[in-house]
Amino acid sequence: xxxxxxxxxxxxxxxxxxxxxxxxxxxxxxxxxxxxxxxxxxxxxxxxxxxxxxxxxxxxxxxxxxxxxxxxxxxxxxxxxxxxxxxxxxxxxxxxxxxxxxxxxxxxxxxxxxxxxxxxxxxxxxxxxxxxxxxxxxxxxxxxxxxxxxxxxxxxxxxxxxxxxxxxxxxxxxxxxxxxxxxxxxxxxxxxxxxxxxxxxxxxxxxxxxxxxxxxxxxxxxxxxxxxxxxxxxxxxxxxxxxxxxxxxxxxxxxxxxxxxxxxxxxxxxxxxxxxxxxxxxxxxxxxxxxxxxxxxxxxxxxxxxxxxxxxxxxxxxxxxxxxxxxxxxxxxxxxxxxxxxxxxxxxxxxxxxxxxxxxxxxxxxxxxxxxxxxxxxxxxxxxxxxxxxxxxxxxxxxxxxxxxxxxxxxxxxxxxxxxxxxxxxxxxxxxxxxxxxxxxxxxxxxxxxxxxxxxxxxxxxxxxxxxxxxxxxxxxxxxxxxxxxxxxxxxxxxxxxxxxxxxxxxxxxxxxxxxxxxxxxxxxxxxxxxxxxxxxxxxxxxxxxxxxxxxxxxxxxxxxxxxxxxxxxxxxxxxxxxxxxxxxxxxxxxxxxxxxxxxxxxx
RNA sequence: GGGGUGUUAGUUAAGUCGGUUAUAACGCCGGCCUGUCACGCCGGAGGCCAGGGGUUCGAGUCCCCUACACCCCGCCA
Numbered sequence: 030x031x032x033x034x035x036x037x038x039x040x041x042x043x044x045x046x047x048x049x050x051x052x053x054x055x056x057x058x059x060x061x062x063x064x065x066x067x068x069x070x071x072x073x074x075x076x077x078x079x080x081x082x083x084x085x086x087x088x089x090x091x092x093x094x095x096x097x098x099x100x101x102x103x104x105x106x107x108x109x110x111x112x113x114x115x116x117x118x119x120x121x122x123x124x125x126x127x128x129x130x131x132x133x134x135x136x137x138x139x140x141x142x143x144x145x146x147x148x149x150x151x152x153x154x155x156x157x158x159x160x161x162x163x164x165x166x167x168x169x170x171x172x173x174x175x176x177x178x179x180x181x182x183x184x185x186x187x188x189x190x191x192x193x194x195x196x197x198x199x200x201x202x203x204x205x206x207x208x209x210x211x212x213x214x215x216x217x218x219x220x221x222x223x224x225x226x227x228x229x230x231x232x233x234x235x236x237x238x239x240x241x242x243x244x245x246x247x248x249x250x251x252x253x254x255x256x257x258x259x260x261x262x263x264x265x266x267x268x269x270x271x272x273x274x275x276x277x278x279x280x281x282x283x284x285x286x287x288x289x290x291x292x293x294x295x296x297x298x299x300x301x302x303x304x305x306x307x308x309x310x311x312x313x314x315x316x317x318x319x320x321x322x323x324x325x326x327x328x329x330x331x332x333x334x335x336x337x338x339x340x341x342x343x344x345x346x347x348x349x350x351x352x353x354x355x356x357x358x359x360x361x362x363x364x365x366x367x368x369x370x371x372x373x374x375x376x377x378x379x380x381x382x383x384x385x386x387x388x389x390x391x392x393x394x395x396x397x398x399x400x401x402x403x404x405x406x407x408x409x410x411x412x413x414x415x416x417x418x419x420x421x422x423x424x425x426x427x428x429x430x431x432x433x434x435x436x437x438x439x440x441x442x443x444x445x446x447x448x449x450x451x452x453x454x455x456x457x458x459x460x461x462x463x464x465x466x467x468x469x470x471x472x473x474x475x476x477x478x479x480x481x482x483x484x485x486x487x488x489x490x491x492x493x494x495x496x497x498x499x500x501x502x503x504x505x506x507x508x509x510x511x512x513x514x515x516x517x518x519x520x521x522x523x524x525x526x527x528x529x530x531x532x533x534x535x536x537x538x539x540x541x542x543x544x545x546x547x548x549x550x551x552x553x554x555x556x557x558x559x560x561x562x563x564x565x566x567x568x569x570x571x572x573x574x575x576x577x578x579x580x581x582x583x584x585x586x587x588x589x590x591x592x593x594x595x596x597x598x599x600x601x602x603x604x605x606x607x608x609x610x611x612x613x614x615x616x617x618x619x620x621x622x623x624x625x626x627x628x629x630x631x632x633x
Numbered sequence: 634g635g636g637g638u639g640u641u642a643g644u645u646a647a648g649u650c651g652g653u654u655a656u657a658a659c660g661c662c663g664g665c666c667u668g669u670c671a672c673g674c675c676g677g678a679g680g681c682c683a684g685g686g687g688u689u690c691g692a693g694u695c696c697c698c699u700a701c702a703c704c705c706c707g708c709c710a
Contacts (some may be wrong), residue, residue: 070668071667107665117669119670144643144644154646156645157639157703183665261709262704262705382705385705386705447706602702
């Protein structure tokens with residue numbers, strides 16, 4: 030057998046060797062990244078996760094080793110022993126190790142490789158389907174290796190940060206009792222308890238609060254969470270949170286700790302000094318100017334709210350807008366500067382784009398030299414007064430294009446929020462992916478505690494039922510629930526929500542009033558959250574916390590195009606694993622064992 | 634549940650107005666080559682054009698359905 034591994038231990042990685050190592054006898058392990066066979070000399074680029082080193086096999090040194098080297102092909106896994114030699118005038122400046130090469134005296138092929146389904150190169154154009162099917166090959170590629178190494182550093186730095194600040198890394202169960210509200214849970218049938226189910230934890234929320242009640246004071250965990258919801262570019266069914274909870278704190282104390290972590294990560298990983306404190310923006314302002322609670326502030330282009338203006342002008346000759354306002358809808362405009370120079374075809378495409386999000390259309394107006402509107406469904410009927418008022422509100426200049434949405438608030442916000450970002454990408458204000466080197470962090474603060482749920486006709490918790498209302502708003506819990514704002518906060522970066530949390534409600538009396546406002550009876554509350562309500566009654570400290578989306582942080586730190594590029598083993602948009610075929614069938618016996626019967630009918 | 638984009642050798646792409654043998658590059662196989670690093674040169678193999686149905690004398694190309702992947706809406710406190 031070979032002396033490699035047992036006797037010949039690895040002395041260096043493929044990224045280590047420099048001019049300082051010339052003359053050394055070294056042992057390298059790795060994969061054949063490229064080969065160039067010149068007959069009498071075979072050149073191999075040997076790759077491991079640290080880098081690439083050129084290895085030379087010369088016929089007149091060790092003929093049998095040279096012959097074996099002739100058999101090498103891409104992705105063969107090999108061990109090499111040889112001498113480090115200067116490349117002199119043949120140095121390759123593209124390689125970290127480019128000043129040297131290894132003149133091989135021994136070679137072992139640990140394993141040959143069939144031709145891989147796609148090349149193991151930094152930039153490939155292979156379909157993501159193929160990449161996910163052979164994920165272990167995709168992960169051999171340097172960009173993904175770098176990303177996962179960055180991910181490991183984020184984990185490490187996070188543990189250091191919180192440990193330094195006196196936090197305890199404590200664990201919470203994944204298999205928990207189903208609690209209503211929030212994300213849909215994955216269910217796990219209980220074999221020992223027929224007909225009963227566990228839920229996979231969508232977050233450690235309740236348990237971390239209970240840690241506070243147990244007196245642990247400062248908790249953190251880098252923890253997997255599970256949500257059975259539809260996937261997106263930035264959403265996976267299992268994902269990782271940096272989960273934090275603290276006792277005896279207010280909102281600002283949470284911000285300090287988290288900003289400290291983020292600043293540290295950006296400094297250590299990117300060498301970027303982030304300005305502190307991060308911007309804080311009220312929820313209402315974010316909704317008005319950007320249409321959502323996760324604005325991308327790398328560019329401006331705010332929404333212009335025209336609802337009141339339309340009302341003041343009694344519709345101003347625009348019956349559609351008048352109707353929208355009367356039906357408690359809103360009217361918004363977006364000013365596209367003349368320099369963007371959209372063609373008619375492009376604007377028609379924009380209209381198709383917004384229709385896909387539920388818009389009825391995309392009303393527009395081109396602003397003329399005298400402020401008049403052309404190419405607009407509103408041009409003929411709008412009163413000059415309203416037109417001028419809208420122009421002024423938008424800051425419209427001749428040649429600008431105004432885009433309008435009106436109607437139901439939620440639709441207008443969704444459409445205009447997405448349109449704003451879509452236009453910015455088209456106008457080159459932000460890159461299609463990645464940060465463009467701009468890091469616009471902000472805290473979105475003071476959102477309402479409740480949302481009105483039209484389906485049930487009830488006020489429902491906008492976030493969760495244990496968020497602490499502002500003390501000054503508690504008085505409106507019974508009379509005007511929509512007016513109650515709360516200590517809830519989201520950390521936002523470049524249009525992505527990368528974290529969210531709240532100060533929790535630790536006062537059982539206020540808690541009871543919150544449940545009442547949501548139409549939840551004492552009995553119902555006890556049934557659903559009894560253990561937590563009990564805990565609140567026995568010396569619960571004031572506490573609050575936050576969870577950061579660790580995968581999203583890494584995605585933004587590395588400029589990855591999607592969460593799938595920062596998760597080692599991700600799921601497809603339908604939640605499947607193309608490599609293993611999960612989720613898969615189980616046989617009838619397994620189902621009987623857990624007292625489950627499938628109602629799925631493949632014929633339907 | 635809805636809207637959109639895509640699917641052609643192992644891989645990435647081309648394929649005209651529907652026309653007879655579906656091209657190319659990389660990879661793969663065989664041969665040559667001692668300074669390459671996107672090595673080079675000569676030769677070769679490789680295709681259920683995603684699947685099903687339809688229109689047609691004739692379909693990779695036109696139509697319908699399905700599957701899968703991706704982006705978005707809904708959903709995700």
